[in-house]
Amino acid sequence: SxxxxxxxxxxxxxxxxxxxxxxxxxxxxxxxxxxxxxxxxxxxxxxxxxxxxxxxxxxxxxxxxxxxxxxxxxxxxxxxxxxxxxxxxxxxxxxxxxxxxxxxxxxxxxxxxxxxxxxxxxxxGPNRPPLDGLYDYEGQGPGAGVHYLVSRREDFRDKRLVIAGGGDSALDWTLSLSDLAAKIYVVHRRDKFRAAPESVREMRRLADDPASPVELVVPYQLHGLSGEAGRLSGVDVATLEGEVRRLEADALLPFFGLxxxxxxxxxxxxxxxxxxxxxxxxxxxxxxxxxxxxxxxxxxxxxxxxxxxxxxxxxxxxxxxxxxxxxxxxxxxxxxxxxxxxxxxx
Ligand code: FAD
The missing domain is CATH 3.50.50.60 (FAD/NAD(P)-binding domain)
Known part of the structure; x- marks a missing residue:
């Protein structure tokens, strides 16, 4: 070496x-x-x-x-x-x-x-969302709850995912994982995305298709994580007015840039x-x-x-x-x- x-x-x-x-x-x-x-x-x-x-x-x-x-x-x-x-x-x-x-x-x-x-x-390195206990869920491989990149798509097969962010990475991975994940919540703080227009169009088409796992959760921001012993079970999201919604999920993928x-x-x-x-x-x-x-x-x-x-x-x-x-x-x-x-x- x-x-x-x-x-x-x-x-x-x-x-x-x-x-x-x-x-x-x-x-x-x-x-x-x-x-x-x-x-x-x-x-x-x-x-x-x-x-x-x-x-x-x-x-x-x-x-x-x-x-x-x-x-x-x-x-x-x-x-x-x-x-x-x-x-x-x-x-x-x-x-x-x-x-x-x-x-x-x-x-x-x-x-x-x-x-x-x-x-x-x-x-x-990745921009981390300011969530309590975030580091407890970070890691690599299929068991981890928080991922800043996708190194193996298979790790996400049949998983319930929360993808956060409104840029190209968030949308590219939403599209890419939509044919193997069980559920994909796309969380963004507003209903306007900064990604390439074709990706935005395709993501909205999937969100309107009842057979697709993609669901748009806008305008919401990440609010909290729940789980036990390093295993994620849910992601709380909130509106600016403070209305909180719990998304049942196995993994959170925040894409907020480098x-x-x-x-x-x-x-x-x-x-x-x-x-x-x-x-x-x-x-x-x-x-x-x-x-x-x-x-x-x-x-x-x-x-x-x-x-x-x-x-x-x-x-x-x-x-x-x-x-x-x-x-x-x-x-x-x-x-x-x-x-x-x-x-x-x-
Ligand atoms: P960097 O370019 O930041 O490189 C530092 C490197 O160190 C990075 O690759 C990083 O990964 C690595 N590193 C850090 N810590 C470690 C570690 N522990 N181990 C290993 N690697 C490590 N400047 C101008 O003069 N004119 C311009 O017109 C101009 N336009 C700009 C436009 C934009 C959009 C931006 C973002 C910047 C611009 N700048 C401009 C600023 C310019 O890019 C920086 O001044 C310049 O890059 C600084 O060079 P650097 O080598 O000091 O550091």
């Missing part, structure tokens, strides 16, 4: 800023490994707006966010970074040798000289300020020497949450890390024009 890798720097987060840090480190002769909870590179740019044009990247009057990520990956490639995707960095701990051990949710273990946290606003969550980073003992990591702006070092933060997650007076500020912070952190890892070898620094880049010429 991936376990026990040794490198100069681990970068937590493969968004635009983490990717550019590979280049800046590489130019100083430092190797890097990146870890990201998403399945692909690019952070917010790729996950949230790949087809939107960005207008404030120097030198590009207009570039699609997804294309910017391709370019950044291309710029990082000569330095052969290791990518560890679909895994969250869980712990960062000092070693006896004065280095760091970084461990991911997939069991990847990396020994490194410094850590750069380029985690944006945190790892992406959000970012600082997650384990909050437990690494670093100084936080309103969800961001406080850094010294000259070196982007956090309150723990050897751990740096750049991009959206870094905060200092005057910080702008822009991609271009993140690029500059990547350069500052790379230089500070070089000095830290090579205390006896002052940097012989050259412009990229003089030095060149492997594979791209000088």
């Amino acid at each position: 991936d376990s026990r890798i040794e490198t100069d720097v681990v970068i937590v987060g493969a968004g635009p800023v983490g990717l550019f840090a590979v280049f800046e480190l590489g130019m100083l002769g430092l190797r890097a490994q990146l870890v990201d909870s998403l399945a692909g590179l690019g952070g917010q740019c790729q996950a949230l707006y790949p087809e939107k044009p960005i207008y404030d990247i120097p030198g590009y009057p207009k570039i699609l966010a997804g294309e910017l990520i391709e370019r950044l990956a291309e710029q990082a490639a000569p330095f052969q970074p290791g990518y560890h995707l679909e895994q969250r960095v869980e712990t960062v701990q000092p070693t006896e040798a004065g280095r760091w051990r970084v461990v991911s949710s997939a069991g990847t273990e990396i020994d490194c000289g410094a850590v750069i946290v380029a985690a944006g606003v945190g790892a992406f 959000s970012m969550n600082l997650g384990p980073i909050a437990e690494w003992g670093l100084d936080l300020e309103r969800g961001s990591l406080k850094v010294d702006p000259a070196a982007c070092e956090t309150s723990t020497p050897g751990i740096y933060a750049i991009g959206d997650i870094a905060s200092y007076p005057g910080k702008l949450k822009l991609i271009l500020s993140g690029f500059s912070e990547a350069a500052l952190a790379a230089h500070a890390i070089y000095a830290r890892l090579n205390p006896d070898t002052p940097l012989h620094w050259e412009h990229s024009t003089t030095k060149g880049v492997p594979g791209f010429g000088a």
